[in-house]
Amino acid sequence: MELVETASEKQHHNKKAIILGHSLGGMVALEYIEHLFLVTPTLSQGFVTTVRNLVSGPRNLVYVADATDLSLRPMWRSFETSIVNVPSPGVFGHEPPIVVTERRNYSAYDVEDLLAAVGFSDGVEPFRKRTVARMNYHEAPMVPLTCINGVGNRTPQQLVYWDGNFDEPPQIVYGEGDDIINL
Template sequence: MKMPCLVIPLLACLCLLASRSSPAYGATTSSGLHPIILVPSYTCSTLDARLTDEYRPPPGMPWCGAMKGKGWFRLWKNYTALQDPRLMPCYADQLRLVFDHAADDYRNAPGVETRVVAFGTTRGFVDDPATKDGENLFGAPFDFRYAAAPPGQPSKVFDSDVSRLRRLVEHASSKNGGKPVILISFSFSGHLALQFLYRTPLRWRQRLVKHNLLLSRGVGGEVVLLKIFAAEDAGPSSNVLFYANTSRSFASPLTMLPSPKVFGRAPPLVVTRDKNYSAFDLTEFLADVGFSDAAARYQRRALPVTLAIRAPLVPTTCVVGVGLPTPVQLTFWDGDFGKMPQVVNADGNGDVTLKTVLAWRTVIENDPDQGYFKLVLLPNVTHNGVISDDFALKQLVEILAAVNQATS
């Protein structure tokens, strides 16, 4: 049975909000609420795949090629494969990315083609689409394995996701009488939302984006991700993202590593008996835990994007939980990165530290052109609780109601 996506409680509240003032199906409205585009959380988007003749199954596992030449099938999340240990290696092999040095870009494994399911609708990340799906509520699922690259370096799939989001914004606005859209993103999907805003002309985004709502998103990355890169047993063996280092082949986790701008050189993020690692030493850290290729890509591709985070120059609200223990330092005392570390915690939402959240104020204050910005801190609300707890959902509905009433 398919497990529900974390956006479902939020989606239900958005449907209630949308139903207060919406046109008949298929109609265009010049009144009522602003259209909402929801960008789902990391790993929430559904991906299909098909295998070409080029695909070669892992050694000794010919059954992994059973779908070769049989058209599209569900790759993420494939719950049949997740429940069958025999299929787990197939699933992991077909989900992984490789870095094509000739093209200077990430791509699927040889012989694997993928597509995002039901872009433009909430069907791309939930079983039961929203009742106002495609009217004034839209979904922007994306391939969460990819991430932005700095100017001059290719990122074909991510750039395609950005282009599709731009067309969706134009479509949603046109369908709703030219009203600008409210863009809602959660956690990592804020990476796509922000990069999208950075890459659109200023006049265009200020005309077509009413508000940018970032949920559980900080400026400076997550220390907890260092545990995943360091320790092979950092996650459950039943999770395909941890199987055979699948998630470590993705571009996206590298963009979520702690930012030197936010964390500085002290205190160190990772401590061992012989060596400490600050946010300035993550290239060396990745190499020392056995990912030299990832270290080079982090230094050249991910880090410049992290350091370039800036004000989006559209009205923005950031909502994040606080008041919960959140990792800020990992200790592998004997230098054995294969073991679970001792963890030092500070304030945050369990994943994102308060320090990275407060850094938004610095980013915004440094740009006089930003205009409206509000940081909303929800006490004792977890990272995921922002889109599932009753208290948090009530706050989000109030924020959206105020955004709709705002005249500028």
């Protein structure tokens, strides 16, 4: 923050600073920087990759030699941030479901049930207390805000665990977005 203020005050004669963030970086910038003109591609309303990491373990996020996604799953679930960007019901709605199995589909409204189904019942209460509360709290940033969304890239939209085996990698159904954030 000090770097931004210094650049704005000294180098640019108190002109407003413009900070550009891409994809998840934009969400992080929006969370931590106040009172600035901020260009960001996403608000903190979640995305499907977060669900994949919770269900089957982090893919290409944490490098541990010879470790599988499944072996890293308990560690990933222990991180406070593992449930931060679960898709918001207000944005993702009931259809299409985020997770599809032969017996049941899970929409953004069913995340608590999904956490229990995948063996992460310890995550239900933190999800309820921290993530749901944040999803339902929308306060205008009180500064000019421009959102830029990427388009034209295959972006995960649904995770299919047809036989209900959450220990196996899912089949991914793609939709429109910037490769991470759905439109």
